[in-house]
Amino acid sequence: MPQNQQILLDNRPQGEASASNFKTITSETPALQDGQVLVRHHFLSLDPYMRGRMNDAKSYAAPQPLGKVMQGGTAGEVVESRHPKFQPGDKVVGMGGWQLYSVVDANAPGSLRKVDTTHVPLSHYLGAVGMPGVTAWYGLTQVIEPKAGQTLVVSAASGAVGSAVGVLAKARGCRAVGVAGGPDKCRYVTEELGFDACIDYKAHADAVALSKALADVCPDGVDGYFENVGGMVTDAVMLRTNPFARIAVCGMIAGYDGKPIPMAYPQLILTNRMKVQGFIVSEHMEVWPEALKELGQLVGSGRLRPRESVAQGLDAAPEAFLGMLKGRNFGKQLVKLA
């Protein structure tokens, strides 16, 4: 059996996460039991939700256990199989974690999914045609429920989730306005993803200034907001909401280190009769097939062109992860493992 490399959570962050929270070990991959499959990971997905799980706090998911392999989505190839449905060479997606190989009990529902890489590159199954894409699809269609002609704002618009939100919104006849950090990301959002506009939040000192910039590109106000960040961007968008606006709360990355991120104007929820709703896409598995179908078509046809930041090798994973939490990635953050 091949030699495995694994990254464990060694200790929990106090405030900001750091590389010292992680530990790398080497081990043998165990021999397969009946029903098991050995997968060699080609890509590891790095996602903001992982930061939340590093805390030992009540949250929607159990905390990442200490001393165990960091959990995470992986895309790879079957190298050995004792399960009739999987053959060596099959491309598969699963939750293999921060390691080079995983042994998967393929009988467990949802543990391993074969994917077709004819029209969609393998890595995109961890992004636009995977969990982040379905997250975008769910928040947009099930929480925001936009109508053609309405204006939607998306924060972290160049990211794996945000980019899909905008393209899905455009496909529904909406005006899509992004918020992103820096001119390069904003250019990608408008020129490559086809958003109608994108605001660089780093160019604005506070929520009121950002809100004024939003007013210029949202002449009819804001009907829906896809929330990935929290804090000042939320406040700025809320100041522009129309009556009956909907906010899909998908992430609040600004608060993941424990920093307070108060919402400045909750009274707007009343005066604008807004709906603000949080969701976790893994609790809505029933929508995945429909969502993945649309996302696969958008990627296959070139309407959704996902950007990727790819770190090289497992050792690079912690720094890539910490950089993503600070917005240093551009698009979906991956680690190439093979």
Next chain:
Amino acid sequence: MPQNQQILLDNRPQGEASASNFKTITSETPALQDGQVLVRHHFLSLDPYMRGRMNDAKSYAAPQPLGKVMQGGTAGEVVESRHPKFQPGDKVVGMGGWQLYSVVDANAPGSLRKVDTTHVPLSHYLGAVGMPGVTAWYGLTQVIEPKAGQTLVVSAASGAVGSAVGVLAKARGCRAVGVAGGPDKCRYVTEELGFDACIDYKAHADAVALSKALADVCPDGVDGYFENVGGMVTDAVMLRTNPFARIAVCGMIAGYDGKPIPMAYPQLILTNRMKVQGFIVSEHMEVWPEALKELGQLVGSGRLRPRESVAQGLDAAPEAFLGMLKGRNFGKQLVKLA
């Protein structure tokens, strides 16, 4: 025609509202045109929403115009009628405003409603069996949608809206927990209204302390919160929410003077996959008949025993209104006019 007395909005508040924002004038009631009805007001309703309308700010309702009679709900008696459906002596409810008499165009839909005072005292049609009661009914049944056995928290629990929320929740098999200001109000909430518990927010220095007190009386967490106040109470309740909790945002009286009332922990909307929704009952007229029927039965059977604070005479209206904004009233705030 009788001599009328009217209170106008003379100027808009800067920060806190004060008696000097109002002006009283005397006038003749005009002669009736065809289709009009002259109503002598017995009771004027004072409600927190009026404070919002005194500002010249974008909100769900147009601002109260300067120099015009303050708008408000009234219950009274027809004294003269040129409309076939109304006879002198009829008891009626409408939006007569802060004045002794109103001339109503009875053909305008919803302008005047005859009420039956056999089992329900006239004044209650401005409270438990009127707009505040329907507000409670709507927020509870249409936004919170509680299930039997769930725990609901209501702020301003002794008020016109809050008291009805609790009784309606108990009727649905829920645990009802109130938050109110002072031991007298808390005693009324538990002993007369039948809430399971009531917390005196004035006995707690901050949201964390209040939250601990809530934990004691909400051993299974909080599944629904009926929001009337905003600020510290909101934060305290949010810290106790269960997954999939719903918040019906009906009022945020703490912020009506323009004071900031940030929501401290918006990230809980995500981690608990909450729904936070604002509403205005006047936009949901379709539910009024069903709601008023249940509320009338609860009052008629003595299960809902509304408290009233009754100020005497139109001149007392401004001080009674300002006192209500500070929580000095106990139950529904009315002004007796005849």
